[in-house]
Amino acid sequence: MTVRFFGSAASALFRPNSTTMSPTKVTIVGSGNWGSAIARIVGQTTKAYSNEFDPTVRMWVFEEMVNGEKLSEIINTRHENVKYLPGKILPENIVAVPDLVQSCDGSEILIFVVPHQFVKGICKQLEGKISPNAHVVSLIKGVSVQENGTGLKLISDEIREYLKCPVDVLMGANLAPEVANDMFCEATIGCQTRSVHGPMLKRLFHTDNFRISVVEDAHTVELCGALKNVVACAAGFTDGLGYGDNTKAAVIRLGLMEITKFVEHYYPGSNLSTFFESCGIADLITTCYGGRNRKVCEAFVKAGKPMAEVEKELLNGQSAQGPPTAAEVFHMLEATNLISSFPLFVAVHRICQGEMPPSGMIDCLRDHPEHQA
Ligand SMILES: NC(=O)C1=CN([C@@H]2O[C@H](COP(=O)(O)OP(=O)(O)OC[C@H]3O[C@@H](n4cnc5c(N)ncnc54)[C@H](O)[C@@H]3O)[C@@H](O)[C@H]2O)C=CC1
Numbered sequence: 173m174t175v176r177f178f179g180s181a182a183s184a185l186f187r188p189n190s191t192t193m194s195p196t197k198v199t200i201v202g203s204g205n206w207g208s209a210i211a212r213i214v215g216q217t218t219k220a221y222s223n224e225f226d227p228t229v230r231m232w233v234f235e236e237m238v239n240g241e242k243l244s245e246i247i248n249t250r251h252e253n254v255k256y257l258p259g260k261i262l263p264e265n266i267v268a269v270p271d272l273v274q275s276c277d278g279s280e281i282l283i284f285v286v287p288h289q290f291v292k293g294i295c296k297q298l299e300g301k302i303s304p305n306a307h308v309v310s311l312i313k314g315v316s317v318q319e320n321g322t323g324l325k326l327i328s329d330e331i332r333e334y335l336k337c338p339v340d341v342l343m344g345a346n347l348a349p350e351v352a353n354d355m356f357c358e359a360t361i362g363c364q365t366r367s368v369h370g371p372m373l374k375r376l377f378h379t380d381n382f383r384i385s386v387v388e389d390a391h392t393v394e395l396c397g398a399l400k401n402v403v404a405c406a407a408g409f410t411d412g413l414g415y416g417d418n419t420k421a422a423v424i425r426l427g428l429m430e431i432t433k434f435v436e437h438y439y440p441g442s443n444l445s446t447f448f449e450s451c452g453i454a455d456l457i458t459t460c461y462g463g464r465n466r467k468v469c470e471a472f473v474k475a476g477k478p479m480a481e482v483e484k485e486l487l488n489g490q491s492a493q494g495p496p497t498a499a500e501v502f503h504m505l506e507a508t509n510l511i512s513s514f515p516l517f518v519a520v521h522r523i524c525q526g527e528m529p530p531s532g533m534i535d536c537l538r539d540h541p542e543h544q545a
């Protein structure tokens with residue numbers, strides 16, 4: 173993979189951190205399938221921009237034993253995450269660190285990339301222990317539930333509340349195995365204010381085969397990333413029932429209608445153009461065809477086993493975020509009396525819970541309110 177410079181003059185790209193005037197340290201918080209694939213990119217870009225970024229990138233590894241060896245030690249000696257991204261070499265400047273606090277010590281960019289159910293526990297451990305200049309980029313596709321149970325919370329807001337630092341997001345049509353094979357794709361960075369961190373984050377992630385667009389509509393970027401996993405479950409159910417591509421296209425279309433409606437209702441003021449970025453329609457399509465959520469939900473229908481069992485059998489420790497996200501979204505819809513407005517999201521939740529047979533997905537598509545107009 174080569175890193176191509178962009179912008180006007182290459183010299184203007186090398187901007188050491190303004191506070192310390194030393195290269196910015198980067199930590200990847202997570203080392204699963206996506207965490208390891210993004211490490212291949214960040215390992216390259218930090219080396220390419222070594223005046224701006226410290227090329228030693230620490231990667232927090234949730235320690236586990238793999239065939240009698242510690243995963244962190246395997247990564248540091250063989251430069252391969254044999255469990256979560258087997259067969260792909262990680263750059264040697266990626267250093268696995270099993271101690272979470274130590275992995276983030278002194279880092280000013282923290283790339284959060286863990287299944288969303290672990291975010292709270294990680295933030296609690298890091299609370300008050302990160303650099304005062306730290307800045308998080310969340311690659312996490314999921315949502316959380318407010319402490320008092322009244323509604324939904326963005327993962328970025330959860331991180332911001334615990335760590336008291338700025339949080340931007342990166343989402344896109346980025347199946348990790350394809351990214352790790354250096355196959356061309358695009359991604360979207362959602363910033364609160366583009367000019368503050370946008371250019372620096374673009375330098376950190378942008379390569380010839382991983383093309384970044386930066387937008388200021390961060391809420392929409394994040395919600396597209398989270399909600400498309402729920403729609404991908406619906407696509408998996410229809411695949412499992414033996415339906416074809418026309419049905420999947422209907423799932424994608426109706427799913428997109430619910431995504432846009434949900435974003436507009438709960439986070440008004442989004443830009444329509446954001447749904448046409450990689451984080452929107454592109455991620456929805458790729459996940460409905462090639463993602464783990466689709467795969468697990470198809471197998472759930474075919475095998476007739478509980479979702480957790482199918483996930484364990486098929487994903488070897490990786491995680492499908494669609495079913496828990498559907499539950500969190502359902503909770504929000506119930507709390508705000510909007511269940512009837514989002515039948516696809518609701519059907520996914522009910523099927524995952526065993527409260528509705530998978531065939532209910534087809535009834536849901538057939539009777540969708542979009543057909544009443
Ligand atoms: N895999 C993919 O293709 C993509 C994933 N994403 C998103 O990135 C996020 C992370 O996904 P992946 O890296 O694929 O993870 P993954 O699905 O491979 O999950 C496994 C990871 O969870 C860790 N883990 C297990 N138990 C834990 C615990 N108790 N506490 C903390 N960590 C624990 C494991 O050590 C491992 O690193 C998710 O939100 C996902 O939706 C986004 C784009 C692409």
Ligand SMILES: O=C(CO)COP(=O)(O)O
Nearest residue numbers: 344345346347463464465
């Ligand atoms: O987010 C993804 C692709 O962009 C990965 O989707 P899955 O988690 O369904 O594999």
